[in-house]
Structure formats: structure tokens, C-alpha cells
Amino acid sequence: MKKFDIPSDEFLRESLRDYRMTPSDAARNAFLKEASGIIQSGRSSRRGWILPSLLLLLAGFAWVIWTLLAHEEVISTPVKQEVSRQNSVSTDSPPLSLTKSTPASASSSIKTTTEKPIEAVSVSPAEAVHSQPHSSSLTQSSSGNKTKEFPESSEFKPAPATTTMEKPIRDYGLTTATPAPSQSQPLTNQDPATSGRSEQNPAENASLVSPASPATSSKPASALTSAAEQSGQPATPPATVIATEKQEKKEAGNIRRSDHRNNNGRVAGGVFYTPEWLHNTLDGNNIAHNFGLEGVFRYGGFSIRTGAGISIASGANEIEVAYKPYLGDYRKLDSIQFTWSDPEHKYIPKMFMSTQDVFDTLTAYDYSSVEKRYTYLRIPVVFGYDFWKTEKISMGLRAGPVLSLLLSTKQLSEAYDPGQNRILRINDISPGQLDLNWQIMAGLGISVRLSRNLLLDLEPEASYYFNSAFERPANRQKPWSAGFRTALMIEL
Amino acid sequence: MIRQPDIVEEDLIRKASAGDNSAIEALYDRYAPILLSVCYRYCGNRDDAEDILHDGFIKIIRNIAKFEIRREGSAEAWMKRIMVNTALNFIRERGKWKNLLENDSINDIEEPADESDETGADRYPDLRPEEVMQLVCALPPGYRTVFNLYVFEQYGHREIANLLGCTENTSKSQLSKARGLLRKKISQMISTNTSRAYEKV
Numbered sequence: 020m021k022k023f024d025i026p027s028d029e030f031l032r033e034s035l036r037d038y039r040m041t042p043s044d045a046a047r048n049a050f051l052k053e054a055s056g057i058i059q060s061g062r063s064s065r066r067g068w069i070l071p072s073l074l075l076l077l078a079g080f081a082w083v084i085w086t087l088l089a090h091e092e093v094i095s096t097p098v099k100q101e102v103s104r105q106n107s108v109s110t111d112s113p114p115l116s117l118t119k120s121t122p123a124s125a126s127s128s129i130k131t132t133t134e135k136p137i138e139a140v141s142v143s144p145a146e147a148v149h150s151q152p153h154s155s156s157l158t159q160s161s162s163g164n165k166t167k168e169f170p171e172s173s174e175f176k177p178a179p180a181t182t183t184m185e186k187p188i189r190d191y192g193l194t195t196a197t198p199a200p201s202q203s204q205p206l207t208n209q210d211p212a213t214s215g216r217s218e219q220n221p222a223e224n225a226s227l228v229s230p231a232s233p234a235t236s237s238k239p240a241s242a243l244t245s246a247a248e249q250s251g252q253p254a255t256p257p258a259t260v261i262a263t264e265k266q267e268k269k270e271a272g273n274i275r276r277s278d279h280r281n282n283n284g285r286v287a288g289g290v291f292y293t294p295e296w297l298h299n300t301l302d303g304n305n306i307a308h309n310f311g312l313e314g315v316f317r318y319g320g321f322s323i324r325t326g327a328g329i330s331i332a333s334g335a336n337e338i339e340v341a342y343k344p345y346l347g348d349y350r351k352l353d354s355i356q357f358t359w360s361d362p363e364h365k366y367i368p369k370m371f372m373s374t375q376d377v378f379d380t381l382t383a384y385d386y387s388s389v390e391k392r393y394t395y396l397r398i399p400v401v402f403g404y405d406f407w408k409t410e411k412i413s414m415g416l417r418a419g420p421v422l423s424l425l426l427s428t429k430q431l432s433e434a435y436d437p438g439q440n441r442i443l444r445i446n447d448i449s450p451g452q453l454d455l456n457w458q459i460m461a462g463l464g465i466s467v468r469l470s471r472n473l474l475l476d477l478e479p480e481a482s483y484y485f486n487s488a489f490e491r492p493a494n495r496q497k498p499w500s501a502g503f504r505t506a507l508m509i510e511l
Numbered sequence: 512m513i514r515q516p517d518i519v520e521e522d523l524i525r526k527a528s529a530g531d532n533s534a535i536e537a538l539y540d541r542y543a544p545i546l547l548s549v550c551y552r553y554c555g556n557r558d559d560a561e562d563i564l565h566d567g568f569i570k571i572i573r574n575i576a577k578f579e580i581r582r583e584g585s586a587e588a589w590m591k592r593i594m595v596n597t598a599l600n601f602i603r604e605r606g607k608w609k610n611l612l613e614n615d616s617i618n619d620i621e622e623p624a625d626e627s628d629e630t631g632a633d634r635y636p637d638l639r640p641e642e643v644m645q646l647v648c649a650l651p652p653g654y655r656t657v658f659n660l661y662v663f664e665q666y667g668h669r670e671i672a673n674l675l676g677c678t679e680n681t682s683k684s685q686l687s688k689a690r691g692l693l694r695k696k697i698s699q700m701i702s703t704n705t706s707r708a709y710e711k712v
Contacts, residue, residue: 051532054535
């Protein structure tokens with residue numbers, strides 16, 4: 020600080036130290052109008068966070084769903100391959116596998132197809148039905164041109180079992196055992212009048228559906244089914260076939276589930292409860308209770324967690340009450356009536372009075388607080404990484420943004436009691452409740468496997484509030500909180 | 512439960528930063544008169560002073576949440592700083608700052624031989640604050656700005672030079688000339704007042 024050693028400067032400075040000029044009313048009003056606009060725009064700019072927040076959350080959800088779907092596709096192919104492998108293992112008849120291989124070989128002729136299934140049908144009816152779609156696929160794919168390209172005398176060369184097994188099953192997926200009478204029906208019920216190809220090439224049709232052909236006489240699966248349809252009965256698969264289908268589906272499900280568990284992608288959902296201790300709030304420390312539903316998608320050591328919950332917090336709102344203090348009362352004379360009294364020979368006054376309260380002319384201020392309860396919708400998007408993992412316990416870091424939307428406010432305490440004072444106005448001087456809060460949380464996640472599908476999550480965590488209803492703006496300290504999340508998760 | 516109406520500085524700041532309209536109004540009513548005098552000292556014109564006050568107060572409201580009260584009276588000092596900066600910006604925009612300084616530096620004022628030979632306030636008659644304000648406002652803009660910054664805001668010449676974008680010597684020169692001009696005007700005012708007093712007698 021510079022020292023003033025010139026008396027004239029000091030004199031001038033002291034002269035104007037307390038000099039004041041009153042601004043004009045126009046200037047004052049203009050400022051107050053603009054200031055209120057600033058406050059409003061400040062509040063609306065806080066609301067402007069809503070759109071990007073929701074976009075971020077939507078992006079998070081979309082990412083989770085996309086990742087989930089992409090993962091499902093990745094695991095579905097190995098599952099099918101596994102099922103086809105089991106199928107081939109359960110078929111203990113080598114001729115059957117040979118039969119199944121025939122439709123897959125594009126170079127095989129119709130003749131070879133119709134000859135070989137004879138051996139297959141003789142193994143078991145169930146397997147004969149299994150072979151039915153393959154036969155029908157053959158008849159469809161090999162219809163027409165192939166008969167011309169490959170003469171009946173062409174030598175049959177069966178394809179290797181591994182390739183021929185996968186091809187038809189892959190084509191039909193896991194429902195290979197489902198009978199397909201509609202496909203086999205044209206073979207036996209071929210009507211030359213309706214079939215254009217039959218009309219054009221009767222010889223070809225004859226080779227396909229000739230009643231005297233060895234295939235029909237030996238009753239392959241397709242022929243059996245179509246025969247049943249011809250007789251007017253539905254082509255219902257035998258009970259053994261249904262049982263086999265169920266078993267296959269169950270095995271496929273088990274494989275998929277174990278694949279989820281053993282491989283990386285796992286989805287879990289459950290409930291959580293988090294008590295949260297808030298610090299640096301306007302009315303001291305508060306406790307908030309958070310609970311809701313959450314879903315976790317884990318991929319390897321990484322995880323993303325989101326969901327929806329309710330956060331309930333209570334806080335005291337400070338209010339400023341401007342009032343005229345009550346000073347007392349007096350009896351006011353409203354009117355007076357005189358009546359003449361003869362005995363006393365005088366007028367007797369009769370006064371009509373009322374009580375009047377007296378208030379101070381000066382305005383006084385009182386400060387009080389009102390207890391309120393706030394209910395927020397809480398949406399976390401938490402990313403995690405497990406750095407330590409055993410069969411029973413895994414431990415990792417969790418961090419991510421949390422969005423809180425104010426749903427409702429309820430006043431818990433009684434309204435302000437002014438007593439006998441006359442209230443002029445009540446101003447809410449606590450910061451207005453924000454519609455939206457952003458927090459960033461970080462924690463240490465510990466996951467304990469209680470059973471095959473049940474997980475207990477324990478997570479000490481801390482959150483930092485970027486803005487808050489409880490913020491004290493004057494000291495510029497943002498609130499933070501410490502919490503402990505407990506969740507029961509079920510792996511799906 | 513009932514407390515006396517003692518709205519202290521901290522309460523006002525806190526409520527105003529929370530967006531309380533009545534607190535902002537009270538803040539304005541409390542600080543606007545003294546801040547308007549600051550603005551007036553710099554621009555020498557009441558209308559301009561009110562414009563500066565308006566802009567400065569808007570800045571105050573926008574930034575009040577960032578302000579931290581450290582001691583009693585710090586809010587007033589903080590607001591004064593904002594007003595001074597707003598006034599300097601105003602003058603810079605309106606009056607083409609450098610030209611003002613250059614024009615003011617015309618050596619048309621007789622500088623005192625030794626400033627330290629002043630004897631102090633006892634040399635001055637009882638000048639009222641309004642008269643002192645008039646004297647300051649009557650200074651040319653360049654002199655006035657440097658004089659205000661040096662005498663009232665207690666800035667050093669280096670700070671003034673940085674603020675105004677001139678050299679320290681220019682600042683010193685402007686201050687010296689402002690003092691000389693003021694002394695001259697005060698003498699004129701004293702002689703006028705004395706002659707009026709004699710006339711009354």
C-alpha cells in the first residue's frame with residue numbers, strides 16, 4: 020500500500036470518503052429489472068442441463084443395449100455349433116450320419132438320396148424324422164436342374180461327415196427336428212396339373228416322386244410324413260422326438276448360461292440401498308437415503324451399471340420474515356352515546372369501544388427455518404473395473420456420473436408462527452431447489468457371490484456435487500458425500 | 512426467536528447470491544450511493560455515472576456467488592474495484608483513451624516547484640464534499656483518471672501505467688498536472704468564497 024505523504028491528497032480523499040449520491044429512480048428500477056432477469060436466466064440455464072443430461076443417459080443405455088445384443092450374436096454361433104456337435108455324438112449309427120450327409124452334398128443325385136435313407140429309417144423312427152428336413156431340403160435344392168446335370172449312373176461320393184453334419188443343421192438352426200410336412204408334401208402330392216415344372220418335364224417329376232421309386236417303397240421320413248398327411252392325419256412327431264427336442268433345448272440353454280458365466284458377458288439385476296452422508300450443505304450435514312433398481316453388464320473385468328432409484332433427503336430452508344412488531348393494544352373509542360338520567364339528573368355516557376393492536380412503524384425481520392423433504396429420481400451410470408477376482412469375491416473400482424432430478428418437495432415442519440406480529444412478507448432465502456443435480460461418484464466395489472446366481476454388492480463410495488440444492492454459494496464450497504451401497508444382484 | 516433487523520453485509524451477500532430479489536434490492540440501496548459517487552468521480556457526468564453504476568452492479572450480481580467475505584467491509588472494497596474497472600472500460604470505449612492522455616499532457620499548467628511544501632488541510636477553507644467533487648470532476652479526463660487512481664484508489668504509478676497502457680512517467684506527469692490544476696482551482700474557489708463573504712459582511 021502506498022503511503023500518502025501529501026496533505027492535499029489526503030484532504031481530498033477524506034473529504035470524499037463518505038460522499039454519497041443517490042441514484043435516480045429510473046436507474047434503480049432499470050437495474051432491478053435487469054437483475055431479476057439475470058436471476059431467472061441463471062435458473063433457466065441450470066435447467067438447460069436437463070437436455071444434455073438426458074442425452075448422455077440415453078447414450079449410456081443405448082451403449083449397454085448395443086453391447087448386450089452384439090454379445091448375444093457372438094455367443095449364439097458357438098452354441099449352435101456345440102448343439103450340432105452333440106447331435107452328431109448322440110447319433111450312434113454311422114449309416115444315419117451318412118444319410119444326413121447326402122443332402123448336403125450338392126453333387127449327389129436324387130437317386131443316391133432316395134437310396135441311402137433306407138438305412139437311416141431302419142435305425143429309429145425318431146432319427147428318421149430328424150432326417151426328414153434334410154431329405155426335404157435335398158428334394159428342394161436338388162429339384163430340376165441337378166437331375167439333368169448328374170445322370171443316375173453317376174457315382175455317389177459322400178461328403179465328409181463333419182462338413183455334412185454342420186451344413187444342414189446350420190441351415191435349420193436348433194429346430195432341425197421339427198417336422199416339415201409342407202416341404203415334403205410336394206414330393207408325394209405332386210399334382211402335374213398345378214406344377215408347372217411337372218408339366219414341362221414329366222420325366223424329371225417321375226424321378227422325383229415316382230410311387231414306384233425305391234425311396235417311397237422304403238418309406239423314408241418325408242414319405243412317412245406325407246403319407247400321414249395324405250391320410251388326413253396331422254403329422255405329429257413321436258413322443259421320443261419331443262423329449263429329444265426338449266433335451267436339446269435344455270442343453271443349449273445350459274451351454275449358453277455357462278458360456279455367459281465362463282466367458283465374459285454377464286448381466287445382473289437387483290435392488291440397492293445407499294445411505295449417504297452429505298457435507299458442505301447449507302444447513303449442516305444431511306443424510307440421504309437412496310434405493311432402487313439397478314442392472315449391471317459385466318464384460319471381463321469391466322462393467323457398466325445403471326438403473327433408477329429414489330433419493331430422499333431432508334433439509335431446512337431458511338426464510339426471512341419481514342414484519343411489524345406488535346407493541347401492545349389499546350381500547351379505541353368507537354362512539355359514545357349520552358343518555359339522560361333523571362335520578363342522577365345528568366347525562367350518562369355510554370361508550371362503545373374496541374381493542375386495537377399497535378404495531379411498530381419500523382419493519383423488523385425474523386429468520387426461521389422450515390423442514391422440507393426432497394425426493395429425487397437418481398440415475399447412475401457407473402463404470403467399473405475389477406482388479407481382483409476370485410471365485411467368491413471380486414473387487415474393483417467404480418466411478419461415473421449420477422444424475423438427480425427433483426421429483427417433489429414436501430414441507431415437514433409447521434408453517435411459521437408470527438405470533439401477534441403483522442407479517443409483511445416472507446422471503447425464502449435458502450437457495451432454490453434445483454431441478455437437476457449432477458454428481459460424480461467413485462467407490463470401491465466388492466462383490467460377494469452368495470450362491471450360483473446371487474451376488475451381494477458392498478460399495479463404499481464418495482460423491483462430489485457439481486451443483487446442489489444444499490449448496491452454500493457464499494463460501495464456494497461444493498457439497499460432497501460419503502455413502503455405502505448395498506445391493507443384492509441376481510445374474511440373469 | 513425474534514431478532515433485531517440487523518442485516519449485516521454477509522447476510523446480504525449470501526441472500527443475494529442465492530437469488531433473493533429483496534436482498535439484491537437491499538444490496539443496491541445500501542451500496543449504490545457510495546458506488547455512484549465513485550463512478551461520478553471518474554466520468555464527471557451524472558448520466559454516464561448511472562450507466563457505469565448499472566453495468567457495474569450487473570457484474571456484481573453475476574459474480575456475487577464467487578465472492579468470499581473475509582472481513583467486514585471487504586464487500587464494499589470488492590464492489591468499488593468492480594466499479595473502477597467498469598468506469599475505466601467506459602472511459603476507454605467512449606473517450607479514446609490514449610488520445611485523452613496525449614491531449615492532456617499539453618504543458619499548459621504550471622507545476623509546483625516542490626509538492627512537499629504544502630502545509631496540509633489547514634490551508635484549505637472549509638470546502639464541502641460537493642465542492643471537492645466538483646473540483647475533481649472538472650479536471651480533464653486524463654488528469655482525472657490518473658488522479659483518481661492514485662489518490663483515491665491508492666494505486667502506484669506502475670499499476671496505473673499497466674492499467675492505462677501508458678508509461679510511468681506519463682502517469683506521474685498527469686498526476687502532477689492534476690494537482691497543479693486542482694490547486695489553482697481551489698485558490699480560485701477560495702478567493703471567490705472570500706469575496707462573497709466580504710460582500711455579505
